[in-house]
Amino acid sequence: MNTYPLKEKLILASSSPRRAEILTTVSWPFEAVAAGVDETQKNGEAPIDYVQRLAREKAEAVASTCETGLVLGADTTVVVGEHLLGQPLDDEDAKRMLRLLSGKWHQVFTGVALIRIGGATKVDVETTRVRFAQMSEAEIDWYVATGEPRGKAGAYGIQGQAALFIEEIEGDYFNIVGLPIRLVYELARSMTASDH
Numbered sequence: 001m002n003t004y005p006l007k008e009k010l011i012l013a014s015s016s017p018r019r020a021e022i023l024t025t026v027s028w029p030f031e032a033v034a035a036g037v038d039e040t041q042k043n044g045e046a047p048i049d050y051v052q053r054l055a056r057e058k059a060e061a062v063a064s065t066c067e068t069g070l071v072l073g074a075d076t077t078v079v080v081g082e083h084l085l086g087q088p089l090d091d092e093d094a095k096r097m098l099r100l101l102s103g104k105w106h107q108v109f110t111g112v113a114l115i116r117i118g119g120a121t122k123v124d125v126e127t128t129r130v131r132f133a134q135m136s137e138a139e140i141d142w143y144v145a146t147g148e149p150r151g152k153a154g155a156y157g158i159q160g161q162a163a164l165f166i167e168e169i170e171g172d173y174f175n176i177v178g179l180p181i182r183l184v185y186e187l188a189r190s191m192t193a194s195d196h
């Protein structure tokens with residue numbers, strides 16, 4: 001018997017307000033638990049492998065503290081050319097990232113891991129392409145001064161004031177915000193179907 005996945009409460013292995021907002025938007029009940037894993041990229045680790053590993057490690061860290069449930073881990077990173085852009089260290093680092101993104105296409109990768117405690121684990125990745133408009137130094141300074149780039153992969157929030165500089169998107173918008181909700185739903189649905 002295939003049950004509707006959104007009836008099952010998720011344990012979100014993240015303290016990200018953006019991921020929480022997306023789950024709330026689709027009325028998926030959840031509880032957020034910060035995972036606290038080391039997010040250092042390993043030498044030579046490809047971006048897709050990196051986000052999938054972190055998503056799995058976050059989900060496993062939280063799953064180890066729970067007795068039952070479905071745990072969701074996610075990790076998002078931005079890649080432009082050879083540069084992998086995580087969260088900026090400070091405002092100067094945010095400006096450096098925005099200069100790299102200005103006038104170019106980049107890719108957003110989100111690794112997603114779902115762990116059924118005592119059951120299956122599924123890990124996947126969503127990729128979205130985004131094109132930034134050319135930004136002047138004044139625009140970069142203004143945007144960084146808003147404080148919005150802090151705590152965001154690639155130093156921008158597409159759902160906020162960075163929307164002014166987004167020219168084109170290919171793929172899942174919610175992936176750029178931080179949680180490809182369609183992919184999460186598909187994984188949860190496949191686990192629900194296979195569990196019965």
